Amino acid sequence: MAVRLAVRAANPRRVVRAVRRRFGRAAGEQDALPDNAVLDGGGDRTLKTDRVVLRPFSPRDLDRLASQMGRPGNEPSLPRWRGEEMLAKEIAVTYLTWVIWPLHDGEPLGIVGLSLLQIDGRPEHELGYRVFPPAAGRGLATEAASAVLRFAEEELGLRRTVSIVEPANAASIRMLEKLGLRHERDTDYGGVPVRLYACPSKDETCD
Numbered sequence: 001m002a003v004r005l006a007v008r009a010a011n012p013r014r015v016v017r018a019v020r021r022r023f024g025r026a027a028g029e030q031d032a033l034p035d036n037a038v039l040d041g042g043g044d045r046t047l048k049t050d051r052v053v054l055r056p057f058s059p060r061d062l063d064r065l066a067s068q069m070g071r072p073g074n075e076p077s078l079p080r081w082r083g084e085e086m087l088a089k090e091i092a093v094t095y096l097t098w099v100i101w102p103l104h105d106g107e108p109l110g111i112v113g114l115s116l117l118q119i120d121g122r123p124e125h126e127l128g129y130r131v132f133p134p135a136a137g138r139g140l141a142t143e144a145a146s147a148v149l150r151f152a153e154e155e156l157g158l159r160r161t162v163s164i165v166e167p168a169n170a171a172s173i174r175m176l177e178k179l180g181l182r183h184e185r186d187t188d189y190g191g192v193p194v195r196l197y198a199c200p201s202k203d204e205t206c207d
C-alpha cells in the first residue's frame with residue numbers, strides 16, 4: 001500500500017531518515033487516496049480548538065515529542081531512543097499528522113493524525129491519537145481528535161472515518177464514544193484483535 005511506509009529499522013536515526021523520506025514523497029502518496037480526499041484543498045491545515053492548537057507535524061518536532069514520550073505517567077517510561085522510534089513509526093503510517101500544542105508557549109501535548117489502512121481488505125481512513133502523560137486526563141485528546149474528525153469531513157470530504165482500538169484500552173474506547181463513534185465490529189489488524197469504531201453512518205457527522 002503506497003501510503004504505508006514500512007519502518008523496520010531498530011536504529012532511531014534510520015527511523016528519522018525514513019520519516020523524512022516519507023515527507024518528501026507526499027505527492028506519490030496522494031495517488032493512493034480516494035478521489036474525495038482533497039489534500040491540497042485543505043488550505044491552512046493548522047487547527048485550533050478552545051484549549052489547543054494543532055500544527056502539521058514537521059520532522060523538526062521529533063526531538064521535543066520524543067522527550068515528552070519518555071516522561072513517566074500513564075505509560076511505562078521509555079528510554080529516549082525508544083520513544084523516538086515508537087513515535088516515528090506512528091507518524092510514518094499517517095498521511096496527515098498534527099502535533100497538539102498548548103494555545104500559547106509550551107511543550108507538545110501529543111499527536112493526532114489520519115492514516116489510510118487496509119482493514120479487512122478495505123481501505124479505511126483511520127483516526128489515531130496519543131497524548132503525553134503530563135497532558136492526559138484533561139479532555140485534550142478528545143478535543144484535538146474532534147477537530148481532526150471535522151477537518152476530515154469538511155475539508156477532505158471524507159464520508160467515513162474509523163478508529164481501531166485494542167479492547168483493553170478503556171481510555172481510548174471511552175474517548176471514541178465521547179466523540180460519537182460507534183462500535184461497529186471486532187476484527188484484527190496485523191494479527192492483533194481490535195475493535196473497530198466508526199461514525200454512525202456515512203451521512204451523519206460524528207459531532
Ligand SMILES: CC(C)(COP(=O)(O)OP(=O)(O)OC[C@H]1O[C@@H](n2cnc3c(N)ncnc32)[C@H](O)[C@@H]1OP(=O)(O)O)[C@@H](O)C(=O)NCCC(=O)NCCS
Pocket residue numbers: 074075129130131132135136137138139140141142143164165166169170171172174175
Ligand atoms: C487514549 C488517550 C489518547 C486518552 O487520553 P486522555 O487525555 O485520557 O483523553 P480524554 O481526557 O480526552 O478522555 C478520556 C476519557 O476516558 C476516561 N478514562 C480514562 N482512563 C480510563 C480507564 N482506565 N477506564 C475507563 N475510562 C477511562 C476518562 O475519564 C475520560 O472520560 P470522561 O471525560 O467521561 O471522564 C491516552 O490515554 C493515550 O495517549 N494513550 C496512549 C496511546 C493510545 O492508546 N492511543 C490510542 C490508540 S487506539
